[in-house]
Amino acid sequence: MIGLVDCNSFYVSCERVFQPRLRGRPVGVMSNNDGCVIALSTELKALGIKMGTPAFELQHQIRRGQIHLLSSNYELYGDMSARVQDVLQEFSAGVEPYSIDEMFVRFDGLESAQMLEHARQLHDRVRQYTGIPVCVGVAPTRTLAKLANRAAKKIAAYQGVCVLQSDSRETQVLLKKIELGDVWGVGRRLVERLAVMGIKSAWDLAQANPKEIRRRFSVTLERTALELRGIPCIEMNDFHEPRQRIMTSRSFGKLTDNLDEIREALRQHGQRGAEKLRSQGSLARAVYVFLKTNPFREDLPQYSPGAVVELSRPTDDSREVLRAAGHALERIYRPHYLYQKGGVMLLDLIAADRQQLSLLDTPQTDAERQRSATVMSVMDELNQRMGRGTVKLGTPSPGAAWHLRCANLTQRYTTRWDELLVARTK
DNA sequence: TGGGGCGTT
DNA sequence: AACGCCC
Numbered sequence A: 001m002i003g004l005v006d007c008n009s010f011y012v013s014c015e016r017v018f019q020p021r022l023r024g025r026p027v028g029v030m031s032n033n034d035g036c037v038i039a040l041s042t043e044l045k046a047l048g049i050k051m052g053t054p055a056f057e058l059q060h061q062i063r064r065g066q067i068h069l070l071s072s073n074y075e076l077y078g079d080m081s082a083r084v085q086d087v088l089q090e091f092s093a094g095v096e097p098y099s100i101d102e103m104f105v106r107f108d109g110l111e112s113a114q115m116l117e118h119a120r121q122l123h124d125r126v127r128q129y130t131g132i133p134v135c136v137g138v139a140p141t142r143t144l145a146k147l148a149n150r151a152a153k154k155i156a157a158y159q160g161v162c163v164l165q166s167d168s169r170e171t172q173v174l175l176k177k178i179e180l181g182d183v184w185g186v187g188r189r190l191v192e193r194l195a196v197m198g199i200k201s202a203w204d205l206a207q208a209n210p211k212e213i214r215r216r217f218s219v220t221l222e223r224t225a226l227e228l229r230g231i232p233c234i235e236m237n238d239f240h241e242p243r244q245r246i247m248t249s250r251s252f253g254k255l256t257d258n259l260d261e262i263r264e265a266l267r268q269h270g271q272r273g274a275e276k277l278r279s280q281g282s283l284a285r286a287v288y289v290f291l292k293t294n295p296f297r298e299d300l301p302q303y304s305p306g307a308v309v310e311l312s313r314p315t316d317d318s319r320e321v322l323r324a325a326g327h328a329l330e331r332i333y334r335p336h337y338l339y340q341k342g343g344v345m346l347l348d349l350i351a352a353d354r355q356q357l358s359l360l361d362t363p364q365t366d367a368e369r370q371r372s373a374t375v376m377s378v379m380d381e382l383n384q385r386m387g388r389g390t391v392k393l394g395t396p397s398p399g400a401a402w403h404l405r406c407a408n409l410t411q412r413y414t415t416r417w418d419e420l421l422v423a424r425t426k
Numbered sequence B: 001t002g003g004g005g006c007g008t009t
Numbered sequence C: 001a002a003c004g005c006c007c
Helices: A010-018 A042-046 A055-063 A074-090 A112-130 A142-154 A169-177 A188-196 A202-207 A210-216 A219-228 A259-279 A318-332 A363-386
Strands: A002-007 A027-030 A037-040 A068-070 A095-099 A102-106 A134-139 A161-163 A246-256 A282-293 A306-315 A339-347
Touching: A002 A074, A002 A112, A002 A142, A010 A027, A010 A037, A010 A074, A027 A042, A037 A042, A055 A068, A074 A095, A074 A102, A074 A112, A112 A134, A112 A161, A134 A142, A142 A161, A142 A169, A142 A219, A169 A202, A202 A219, A210 A219, A246 A259, A246 A282, A259 A282, A259 A318, A259 A339, A259 A363, A282 A318, A306 A318, A318 A339, A318 A363
Parallel strands: A027 A068, A134 A161
Antiparallel strands: A002 A102, A002 A134, A027 A037, A095 A102, A246 A339, A282 A306, A282 A339
16 A cells, blocks of 8 residues: 655744744745745645645735744755654555655555555654644655545544555545545646546546547546546656656746846756755756746747757766856847746756766866866855855856845754754743 | 646656 | 656
């Protein structure tokens, strides 16, 4: 059996572990740049506020102290996520992280009676050891486990834990009750297209002819349909596999047509990307750069260009990535547009240890490669030890508009000695 | 009015 | 490359 453990309002829950006064209050956590609300406590949801609401729309409620919105503190959430995983590891036959707040767990050799008890114990222990509330769904396939989790979250009677056997009456009832759009892998578009065929619930999709689903939609949807019947056909991407592409992008913080500003922001992204590349031990063979105007400003001309530049040889050297990104930018930049966002993507990645030696390599290029590796590893080490951005290529101006907005950031309670929670006795 | 990632066509 | 999906 497969379990899906999903942390409730994860970012909000992390904050509440260290700020008990936030418990029972309407609390939200904002996306990067304090742009929109991406995590909501139940109390905030009860006020009718939705995931994705722009933060600026809530300003007066914040000022009146009716709601609390925090900037996202990914260092804290990442560490809390690792703690949850550690607990799961102890209580399962293996953990496969799926996202920062969701983990699949494997259960081997448990009878169905024991299964429920075990899942409940896991649910309680995570809460006890980490302070994070979770819901647990268990089923024979990942898609059904996701669905069971949904039920555990939404239907109070389950009290946070739902175990489904594939052919049970209970599973059938749930499949009929759950909306199609709540099924893992079925988004807005598919809901519309499936409705035309009379497929309106998860049950309908489970009953549909898989071959026909494949023909009219895709192999992925066919797999989803089969999984709803209890036939496993979705494997997890191994979390330890290196990424196949690496993207770094960010909104500029304000609309801008200033090429210098844009260049600086993209240099930053290029360096971050190259860092990620080195940390996973890969080399890139191409760099993609894109720009985007603000699609919500229908009154302004729109332009969303992108360009790929091939690298002369696979590399993880920030300087070569930046050079390529610079060329790409020259190609796509047009004045008089107000750009909202830009980014750098590293493509065509290969493992560094499988680099093909080129016939054109000379002792000089070999020495160059050595030197490059040394410079980069010194940079990475300094940045890791002294904090991100200690050593940078180029000279970014400190007040640049694209620096991240995060006005309401909490402490990194669990990963920084100087930001520990202080307890006072009085 | 986020910032990633992946797969399919 | 565009589009769809996920969080």
